[in-house]
Amino acid sequence: MTDALRAHGLQVWIDQRSIPVTVPWMEEIEAGLRGATLMAVVDSPQWRASENCQAEIRLAEQWLVPALWLEPGTDPRTACDLVLRRLAAQPPEEKVRAELFARAGQWSINGRRSRDLVTGRARLRYRRYVNSLPAGDSVPPVVRAFLRSSITRQARKQTLRYIGTFIALVLVLVGIRGPEALDKAKDRIDQAIQSFSDMDAFQDAYETGPYEHLALLANAEGEGEAQRWELARAFSVPLPDSVTPADMSPAAPQLRASRRDRSAVSGDRQFTASLTRDGRQVEVKNRDDRLIRTIPLSFTGTTLVWSPDAAWVAVAGGEQVQLLDVQRGNQPVVLRGANSPVEAVVVADDGISALTDRGVIHWPDPFGVAVAADTDAWSGGVHLSGSDVAVLLGRHGELVAVDLASKTVVNRSTVRVAPSVITGDLAAAPDGKTLVVTGVDVEKMTSSVHVVRTVDWSVQSFPIDCVPSGVTLPNEDADIYVACGQRGVGHLNQASGEFRTVDIEQLATSIGIGGNKIFAGTNFGHVFELDPGTLQITGRAGTGCPADVSPIAVMTDGKYVFTGGPSAANFGCAARVTFGAKPKADHLIFPWQTVNRAGVVVLGVNDQQVAYGFDDGTVRVLDTGDFATRTIRRPMADPVRALALSRDGSTLLVAGRFGAVRLLDLSNDDRDNGKQRARAAAAVAQGRKLGLVR
Incomplete structure (x- = not known):
C-alpha cells in the first residue's frame, strides 16, 4: 500500500521503515504525526495487540490527525483509492491544522526561537482555526504556547514601533533649527520608524494596498534580500492595466448581467458554487447536490463567477476580489488595486474584469499564458x-x-x-x-x-x-x-x-x-x-x-x-x-x-x-x-x-x-533592487494615471 501511495505522488511516512533503531521511537512518531493530514490504520489483530501501535493512535488523537480505518487484506489499489478520496474530501481547515501543528512542533524542537513564530494573517488564521474547534477537541499545550508567544511577540513589536515613533519625533523636534528643517521632518520620522519596525512597515503597507506598498518600496534604500522578497511579492500578482468607462467596455454587458449572481455553475457543469446568506462563506456542491467544500471568506462576498477551467471561483465584495481554490482549498489569490466597491466580476481569456463605480477595471491573467x-x-x-x-x-x-x-x-x-x-x-x-x-x-x-x-x-x-x-x-x-x-x-x-x-x-x-x-x-x-x-x-x-x-x-x-x-x-x-x-x-x-x-x-x-x-x-x-x-x-x-x-x-x-x-x-524579474524600485515607482505612476491611487 505504501508503494502504491508513493507511486501516486503522495508523501508517505511509515514508522517501521523510516525510523532508525538508535532514535527514540515515540519522539520520531510524534514528529511524523504533527504535520500529517491523514493517518491510515490497517485494523488488524496484530495492530490492536501492539502497545506501540496503540500509543501511535493516542498521539494521533492528541494532535487531531484524522484516521482512515482499513480492513486487513485490503488490496493496495483499493486502499490507495480510499486514501485519495479521503484526502480530496478534506476541508481547508484540515490543511490549516496540519500547518499550525507542524510549525508549533518545529518551534518547540528548535528551542522555541522567536524567529519561528508567526505574525499577521497566518497568526489570525491559526487563532481562527483554534477558536472554531468544538469544546471537546483539546489543542496540544505546545500549540497554545506557540500561539500565545506569537501574539506576545507581535504586541511587543507594535510597542517598539510606537516607542520608535515617539523617539524619532523628539529627535526631529530637538534637531529643528529653523522652518526649513520642517520639510525634512517627515522623512526623518519615516526612516526612524522603519529602523525600529524592521519589516513590519512593509507588511502594514502591503495590507493597506498595493500602491502604498509599492510607494514604500520605491523610496526604500538598501540591497538586502528581505527587500528583494518584498519586491518579488509586490509583483507576484499583476496590477490593473486599464480602467475603461462602463459604457465603452466590451465586458460591460456580461458584467451587468452577472451583477447580483450569488450562485454559479462551472463550465463543465460538474460543480455549483454559492454564497451563503451572510456572504461570509462559499459552498461548493457537485452535480448530485452534495456539499464537497465550504470556503470561509475574510470579507462579505456579494457576487461570484467560475474560471473557465473550473479550478477557481472569483468572488467580489466591497473593494475585494479574491480567487478561491475550490479544488484543494489552498490560500486565495487576492487581486489588488481596486479602490472602489466591486459590483460584478467576469473571467475571460485575456484576464479578469470588475465593474465598479469608476468603470471597468481589468487585470491581465494572473496565472500566465x-x-x-x-x-x-x-x-x-x-x-x-x-x-x-x-x-x-x-x-x-x-x-x-x-x-x-x-x-x-x-x-x-x-x-x-x-x-x-x-x-x-x-x-x-x-x-x-x-x-x-x-x-x-x-x-x-x-x-x-x-x-x-x-x-x-x-x-x-x-x-x-x-x-x-x-x-x-x-x-x-x-x-x-x-x-x-x-x-x-x-x-x-x-x-x-x-x-x-x-x-x-x-x-x-x-x-x-x-x-x-x-x-x-x-x-x-x-x-x-x-x-x-x-x-x-x-x-x-x-x-x-x-x-x-x-x-x-x-x-x-x-x-x-x-x-x-x-x-x-x-x-x-x-x-x-x-x-x-x-x-x-x-x-x-x-x-x-x-x-x-x-x-x-x-x-x-x-x-x-x-x-x-x-x-x-x-x-x-x-x-x-x-x-x-x-x-x-x-x-x-x-x-x-x-x-x-x-x-x-x-x-x-x-x-x-x-x-x-x-x-x-520572467523578463522583468531582475535581482537588482534598484531596477525593481524603479519598476515599483513606474507602477505607482501608472496607478495614479488610471485613478487608482488614493
Whole structure:
C-alpha cells in the first residue's frame, strides 16, 4: 500500500521503515504525526495487540490527525483509492491544522526561537482555526504556547514601533533649527520608524494596498534580500492595466448581467458554487447536490463567477476580489488595486474584469499564458538541452513537447503502458537526445524503465526489480541509475538489460548526477555522494530535514546539490548541499511559504538559476550563487509537478498535477533592487494615471 501511495505522488511516512533503531521511537512518531493530514490504520489483530501501535493512535488523537480505518487484506489499489478520496474530501481547515501543528512542533524542537513564530494573517488564521474547534477537541499545550508567544511577540513589536515613533519625533523636534528643517521632518520620522519596525512597515503597507506598498518600496534604500522578497511579492500578482468607462467596455454587458449572481455553475457543469446568506462563506456542491467544500471568506462576498477551467471561483465584495481554490482549498489569490466597491466580476481569456463605480477595471491573467496540452495529470517534466523545448510526462505515459518560445505544443507521443501503470519519473540525458521514464503497475506491483529517443520518439522498455522514486542518466547510451527506496540505488545496463541494486544504509528517495558522481537523497534528510561504478558511498551531507529528501537537482559539475521535500519552507528540507573536505548544507528561506511540499526542483541553463515548485501552486526562482530571489509567483491551484526554464531564463513553464500548463514571463524579474524600485515607482505612476491611487 505504501508503494502504491508513493507511486501516486503522495508523501508517505511509515514508522517501521523510516525510523532508525538508535532514535527514540515515540519522539520520531510524534514528529511524523504533527504535520500529517491523514493517518491510515490497517485494523488488524496484530495492530490492536501492539502497545506501540496503540500509543501511535493516542498521539494521533492528541494532535487531531484524522484516521482512515482499513480492513486487513485490503488490496493496495483499493486502499490507495480510499486514501485519495479521503484526502480530496478534506476541508481547508484540515490543511490549516496540519500547518499550525507542524510549525508549533518545529518551534518547540528548535528551542522555541522567536524567529519561528508567526505574525499577521497566518497568526489570525491559526487563532481562527483554534477558536472554531468544538469544546471537546483539546489543542496540544505546545500549540497554545506557540500561539500565545506569537501574539506576545507581535504586541511587543507594535510597542517598539510606537516607542520608535515617539523617539524619532523628539529627535526631529530637538534637531529643528529653523522652518526649513520642517520639510525634512517627515522623512526623518519615516526612516526612524522603519529602523525600529524592521519589516513590519512593509507588511502594514502591503495590507493597506498595493500602491502604498509599492510607494514604500520605491523610496526604500538598501540591497538586502528581505527587500528583494518584498519586491518579488509586490509583483507576484499583476496590477490593473486599464480602467475603461462602463459604457465603452466590451465586458460591460456580461458584467451587468452577472451583477447580483450569488450562485454559479462551472463550465463543465460538474460543480455549483454559492454564497451563503451572510456572504461570509462559499459552498461548493457537485452535480448530485452534495456539499464537497465550504470556503470561509475574510470579507462579505456579494457576487461570484467560475474560471473557465473550473479550478477557481472569483468572488467580489466591497473593494475585494479574491480567487478561491475550490479544488484543494489552498490560500486565495487576492487581486489588488481596486479602490472602489466591486459590483460584478467576469473571467475571460485575456484576464479578469470588475465593474465598479469608476468603470471597468481589468487585470491581465494572473496565472500566465495557458498551453492546451490536453492531458489530465502530469508527473514530471524536463528541458531538452540546446533548445527551448520542454517535455512533459503524463501519468499514463503521455509525452508532450512544448516550445517555450512559440508557446505551442510541437510534438505528442506516448509510452505504451497498461492502464494500471502509473508513469512517475522523467529524466533527460545532458545532450537532450534521450529521455528515461519510470512506471509502476499498481495492480501487479511491478516496475519498468522506458528509454525514449527524441530523434524519432522510439521506445525501449526494461523491467526493474524495485519501486522507483527517481531516475537519472549521464548521457545517451550510458547506464541508468534509479532511486529504489528501501532497496537503495539501482543500476540498469542498457546494452544487456541487467539490473542490480546496492544498499546505501537508508532509503533512496531521489537521485541525480553531476561531475561524474551520483547523488542520492534519503529518507533521513541526507544526501549521499556515490561512485558511479561501484555505487559505494564516497561522501555524505545532512540537510537537517526530518523527512524524505526528494527531489534533488545537481549542477553539471556536481558543485552544488539543491534539495526539496516535504515542509520545505520550515524544516530545512530546501537546501544547497556541497561536498568536499567538509560537506555542508545551506538552507533556503521561503517567506510566506508555510508547510507546502517543494515537489519540484530544477536548474536553469548554465546552472545560474534554480526554480522550486510547491504543492500550493507557488513557484520561486532564485540565483544559485547567493540565493537572491528572482520571482515569486502562483500560477495555478494544482500542486506543481514540472518546471522548465528557457535558455535565456525569461520564460518558465509550470505544469500542475491535474493537467494545467502555464508559461510565465520572467523578463522583468531582475535581482537588482534598484531596477525593481524603479519598476515599483513606474507602477505607482501608472496607478495614479488610471485613478487608482488614493
